[in-house]
Amino acid sequence: MGTNLLKTATLxxxxxxxxxxxxxxxxxHVEVSPTEVSPGGTEEFTVDVAGEKSVPxxxxxxxxxxxxxxxxxxxxxxxxxxxxxxxxxxxGGKLAEDRAVQFTFEARAPEEGxxxxxxxxxxxxxxxxxxxxxxxxxxxxxxxxxxxxGGAQTSGxxxxxxxQVPETxxxxxxxxxxxxxxxxxxxxLRHRVRA
Numbered sequence: 001m002g003t004n005l006l007k008t009a010t011l012x013x014x015x016x017x018x019x020x021x022x023x024x025x026x027x028x029h030v031e032v033s034p035t036e037v038s039p040g041g042t043e044e045f046t047v048d049v050a051g052e053k054s055v056p057x058x059x060x061x062x063x064x065x066x067x068x069x070x071x072x073x074x075x076x077x078x079x080x081x082x083x084x085x086x087x088x089x090x091x092g093g094k095l096a097e098d099r100a101v102q103f104t105f106e107a108r109a110p111e112e113g114x115x116x117x118x119x120x121x122x123x124x125x126x127x128x129x130x131x132x133x134x135x136x137x138x139x140x141x142x143x144x145x146x147x148x149x150g151g152a153q154t155s156g157x158x159x160x161x162x163x164q165v166p167e168t169x170x171x172x173x174x175x176x177x178x179x180x181x182x183x184x185x186x187x188x189l190r191h192r193v194r195a
Contacts, residue, residue, distance in 0.1 A: 030060065030120030030132040032143035037109045039147050042071065047088075047103040049095065049122060052130065056094035059123040060103065063087050065145075067110025074104035081105065094125070109147045118143040 031048045051057050064070055064086055073081035079093035081103060088105055095101050110116075119142045120132035133142045 030062070030122060030143065032062070032118045032120075032145055035144065036146045036148055039109060039113055040111045042106060042108045044104060044106050045145075047105070047120075048100060049103065049120075050100045051095040051097045052122075053124050053126075053128065054097050055125040055128075056096050057122050058094060058125050059089065059091040060095075061087050061089045061121040061123070063119040063121075064107070065116035065118060067112065067147075068116065069108045070105055071108060072106040074106075076101050076103050079103070109145075113147045116145045116147060118145060 029048065029050055033046050033048070034043060037043045047060070047062060049057070049060050061084075064083075070083055070088060073083060073088055075081050076090065076093065079090045079101065081088060081090045083089075088103075090103050093101070117133075122130045122132070124130070130140065132140050134140045135142075136144060
């Protein structure tokens with residue numbers, strides 16, 4: 001009976017660590033919004049970026065998909081934005097871990113409908129570059145904006161600059177850990193009652 005309890009406790013501990021590891025990366029992103037725009041329409045876009053490393057992010061680069069024409073690039077406090085070689089680049093600021101910044105730009109959508117992929121690249125003070133250019137559902141997905149007849153739809157976090165990044169992966173890690181610990185304690189108590 002003691003072996004089964006040990007196996008159950010070990011399994012719960014492993015699941016807790018995996019859950020906490022997954023939750024730690026759930027908030028990190030480079031997200032373009034709105035996610036749907038009208039063909040040929042000019043929109044103001046926002047780009048929500050969250051820091052995910054212990055060293056600050058110092059540059060954010062967003063590749064502009066073919067067919068979009070960027071007409072203006074906004075700056076955020078401490079950051080400057082510019083068009084550079086088919087990308088929008090924000091630099092000059094520092095984004096700490098677990099913090100967020102929101103950039104803006106204005107662009108005209110292509111006349112032809114379809115999905116447009118916005119690849120994002122976040123450069124950190126240690127030279128590391130985190131690439132947000134994966135497929136939807138991947139660990140680091142690129143943002144996708146649909147050019148269609150429905151008009152603008154936002155999905156950005158709407159976080160004010162420098163805001164604490166909210167948990168977006170479901171329950172908080174502290175709640176998950178508390179639940180697992182309660183489960184283990186309950187199993188241990190059940191084992192004692194039977195013994």
